[in-house]
Amino acid sequence: MIVTPFTARSTAADVLDGLDLTGRRVLVTGGGSGLGLATSQALRDAGAEVIATSRADFDLADPASINTFTNAWTGPLHAIVANAGIMALPELTRARNGWEMQLATNFLGHFALITGLREHLTADARIVLVSSGAQLNAGLDFDDPQFERRAYDPWVAYAQSKTADVLLAVALSRKWGVTANALAPGRIHTSLQRHLSDATMQAMGAMDQTGELIHPDNFKTPEQGAAASVLLAASPLIDGVTGRYFDEDVQIAGVVPGGTGLHAGVAHWSVDPANADRLWDLAIEALRPSR
């Protein structure tokens, strides 16, 4: 197993230091803010052509708008960084196809995007799924993925969507034989936390009693949070590595049982090939034109 020379404090620029990405075309979703912006900037600084998409280009919760985008795509694609996402919507919200909004946006939208762009991927293409340490908290409930029979929980919904992102990396690696990996960026102040209450932010150690954001030791800057994304998108250090999950220390994580309260490793449910196959079938079914 490879060990990278990077740590939680490494920046995206540290990871790309000395690399010339001239001629490489990279698509970064959610590239206009937070981690996507830092990822895009670092890749551009290293010479890559970066297509940083925002909600205005397509809505990840709307497969039809993704189709329009992928049908219009021209030219080769060397990497996709599936970075856009939403977290902990307070109320159960559904996409037009009935899917719970976090699963629809964080997973299904990226599935549609990646499969829609397949023909443009180069033989050495990299696919990067920005997951989260939240994947440790809940697996995908295949009996009720859309919260039709169980009570909605904003964090369980987020966790299962991030589990799904890791499973997508596993599935792409197995089914297409491509280089596809997932990652947890660590904790970073971004607009991702906009749905969280002050009490939750304070419990996370991310806000003081006056409402000011604070940066405890376990928080990163966006440039540090983007380190694993650019490693997986462009660094030769991980040539040959696929279907893996990199943790917030920018290392391949070991497999652990999973469950709330864990802070390290990748849950067994996030890398189980049977779960990956099942999720793939679920997504294919959801995107059938008749639906």
Ligand SMILES: NC(=O)c1ccc[n+]([C@@H]2O[C@H](COP(=O)([O-])OP(=O)(O)OC[C@H]3O[C@@H](n4cnc5c(N)ncnc54)[C@H](O)[C@@H]3O)[C@@H](O)[C@H]2O)c1
């Ligand atoms: N910030 C953290 O602490 C943290 C921790 C773990 C994982 N992550 C993951 O990192 C990724 C980036 O998040 P961030 O922290 O930079 O937050 P962010 O809110 O700054 O960025 C998310 C981006 O996703 C885009 N987006 C959201 N819904 C969309 C939709 N329906 N269609 C198209 N684009 C859409 C937004 O416009 C935004 O640009 C997310 O996948 C998130 O789950 C972040």
